[in-house]
Amino acid sequence: MKVTAxxxxxxxxxxxLKFYTEVLGFIKxxxxxxxGGNRWLTLVSAEWQDGPELLLEPAPLHFEPxxxxxxxxxxxxxxxxxxxxxxxxxxxxxxxxxxxxxxVKPTEMGTVKIAVFxxxxxxxxxxxxML
Amino acid sequence: xxxxxxxxxxIRDLCYANDKHLETVIATRNxxxxxxxxxxxxxxLSHHRLTSKFHLLRLFKRYYGLTPKQYLTDKRIEKAKEQLxxxxxxxxxxxxxxxxxxxxxxxxxxxxxxxxxxxxxxxxFSRRDSDLEL
Numbered sequence: 337m338k339v340t341a342x343x344x345x346x347x348x349x350x351x352x353l354k355f356y357t358e359v360l361g362f363i364k365x366x367x368x369x370x371x372g373g374n375r376w377l378t379l380v381s382a383e384w385q386d387g388p389e390l391l392l393e394p395a396p397l398h399f400e401p402x403x404x405x406x407x408x409x410x411x412x413x414x415x416x417x418x419x420x421x422x423x424x425x426x427x428x429x430x431x432x433x434x435x436x437x438x439x440v441k442p443t444e445m446g447t448v449k450i451a452v453f454x455x456x457x458x459x460x461x462x463x464x465x466m467l
Numbered sequence: 468x469x470x471x472x473x474x475x476x477x478i479r480d481l482c483y484a485n486d487k488h489l490e491t492v493i494a495t496r497n498x499x500x501x502x503x504x505x506x507x508x509x510x511x512l513s514h515h516r517l518t519s520k521f522h523l524l525r526l527f528k529r530y531y532g533l534t535p536k537q538y539l540t541d542k543r544i545e546k547a548k549e550q551l552x553x554x555x556x557x558x559x560x561x562x563x564x565x566x567x568x569x570x571x572x573x574x575x576x577x578x579x580x581x582x583x584x585x586x587x588x589x590x591x592f593s594r595r596d597s598d599l600e601l
Binding site: 386411412413414415439440443445446447450452460466467 | 469470471472475478479482483489492493496530531594
């Protein structure tokens with residue numbers, strides 16, 4: 337078994353695609369039309385294009401427990417997904433210039449430095465730099 | 468303050484209160500990052516930090532979840548991939564990143580990445596070519 341995809345629940349796939357590619361810098365890999373306007377939409381990291389794919393899935397629109405869970409995580413400030421970066425401060429500067437909102441500014445936490453931002457699609461996302 | 472922020476500070480106070488420990492393991496990791504291509508061993512790393520090697524081994528594993536040796540191996544494999552992508556031979560990649568035997572390097576590379584160094588390189592090149600063609 338191999339890990340090849342991780343899911344991120346989003347309220348609006350098109351808006352998520354724009355944010356994750358234009359603001360964060362991911363690259364679209366697969367965009368397969370499904371029923372009812374839903375898509376099998378995956379992205380890869382620009383610097384690791386044969387790495388795992390991020391699946392932007394519209395679960396909160398079609399499965400209420402998913403929406404409830406996503407809202408509860410957002411409310412509590414909890415990031416369910418995290419991305420590795422080489423420099424959290426640089427990413428923080430780059431993203432705040434693009435008006436991304438951070439709920440946790442760059443903070444040292446033992447052997448890592450973390451920051452948490454709102455992905456505008458219903459999720460808190462954590463950035464992690466290993467110190 | 469969100470629930471998450473209060474949890475971060477609670478857990479930090481409980482798990483990461485020892486600045487000396489943190490300083491030691493972070494400096495050790497940085498040392499490995501810079502000197503991964505050299506003949507590193509626990510004696511040398513502990514000497515560098517003026518600490519006993521068993522203490523250092525325990526601390527590193529406690530804070531990073533890997534032993535220094537495991538961390539070093541992962542770092543060398545990552546660097547070897549970069550070498551292969553740049554077009555260096557398997558032998559060159561092996562010695563440049565600090566491994567001493569091509570056969571043990573190849574075995575380790577395959578175990579970690581699922582491909583031999585040669586297969587990995589071939590795949591990178593064919594991907595590049597097909598990107599150009601299509």
